[in-house]
Amino acid sequence: MRRRKHADPPPSRLWGLGELSVVEHALCPLECKTQGGLEHRSSYWYSDRHRNRKKANVVIKAVDGLSPNDEFYLWGILGIIFSLPEPTPTLFATRNYILRRLGFSIGGENYVTLRQAMDRLAGASYVNDRFFDPVRGEHRQVSFGFLSYSLPVDPASSRGWEIAIDPIFFSLVEPLRAHFWFDLNLYRSLDHASRRLFLILKKVFHRSSASPKWRLGDLAVNVLGYSETLSPKDLRRKLRRCAVRLYEIGLIDGTNALFTGSGCGTTVQFRRSRNASSAIKGPRQLPLEALPIYEQWTAIGVDREGMQYLQRNFTMPMLQEWADITLAARERHGTRFFDRSMAAYYIDNVKAAKKDGRRPPDWWYEFRKREYLLAENCRGIAKPDSRVPPSRASFANWIRSDGRSLFESTLREILEIVQINGRATKADADRAHREAEARMWKQVLELPSKPNIST
Secondary structure (H helix, E strand, O other): OOOOOOOOOOHHHOEEEOOOHHHHOOOOOOOOOOOOOEEEEEEEEEEOOOOOEEEEEEEEEEOOOOOOOHHHHHHHHHHHHHOOOOOOOEEEEOHHHHHHHOOOOOOOHHHHHHHHHHHHHHOEEEEEEEEEEOOOOEEEEEEEEOEEEEOOOOOOOOOOEEEEEOHHHHHHHHHHOOOOEEEHHHHHOOOHHHHHHHHHHHHHHOOOOEOOOEEHHHHHHHHOOOOOOOOHHHHHHHHHHHHHHHHHOOOEOOOOOOEEOOHHHOEEOOEEOOOOOOOOOOOOOOOHHHOOOHHHHHHHOOOHHHHHHHHHHOOHHHHHHHHHHHHHHHHHHOHHHOOOOHHHHHHHHHHHHHHHOOOOOHHHHHHHHHHHHHHHHHHOOOOOOOOOOOOHHHHHHHHOOOOHHHHHHHHHHHHHHHHHHOOOOHHHHHHHHHHHHHHHHHHHHHOOOOOOOOO
């Protein structure tokens, strides 16, 4: 099957959300460390239904710290989810798909940056005593995380990443998905402080052509994240720099007369440009190549006609689950597991799941459990009493020492099968060696108690 040269929609057509209480304050200081724990406290003012001035207090805690750039990945992933025909709290997609939709090149440092951002966001918690609930139309006390994830342990795996938005956070975002969209590619071109100002002004300008009159310190420190140790003169200079950038992209109407007053009594107000669009709706229909599952379908071997059939007749969560099961079956059992082909196995199971409610096979649940334990072990967060598999480096040392005899016995069994049709070539011997290691690794994972494998 020939792939289209530029299958995905350009990044400029991917949209993020800009209407939440989250955008009313900084998630972390602009000069924030990305390692070690973070506890960031902020606040912002709002008017209630009786036009009384109220103050909301926010606490963000992150076990691995936060970076201002992490907000781009948070909004970007939400933008991907809500650009799909069937938005759900869980995104199944390969890392290549996510990077392409966010406008990054594939591979290298971008893989590392994406994974680090996911780690930090997954370790963050958010508490707000006056968060606005758009469904109930009232301010409420809320506490939630941003996201969690489940990733294949093997970075070369063709299986998708599972990124789950916190259910309470999703319930607060979901009602707004059809409004307050913005161009994510434009957002990416801004510096971190200008991004935050961009978001809150997009929110304000949807309802009014002019922003409130913010106190300089409240806007610069609590909303944009500048240090409170800066003087009013420095805060004013930095805020004007952000305003110039937003004027250049056509969001605000000029940068003159932004400030009134002087010193600590300075206030700031922005006016919407006449050419600024207050609401843009994102694309609702995507081509096959732009679906998160497309790369998994390709790895399974589903042809274009089959993809169109699956898209028309089955729900995306069902298709995603069985795609992951099929690819995991290949990793666990090899291609000999499939009687006809991977594609036939996949489509037959999807049909049966819809018609008869077929559940995933028993081995799948145990496979996911072991994979989770292995991921915890790799990150060094497993509990001491968990039956945690060893690292691959420790396993490699073990089969060269204490486990050598068992490994050689397994290798001989595989070579005997290869030699039935004649003398084994060097390529056959290399494949047998790799298969013996894979079989031994699987057996170690399946043991009720792990052998004494240590570094």
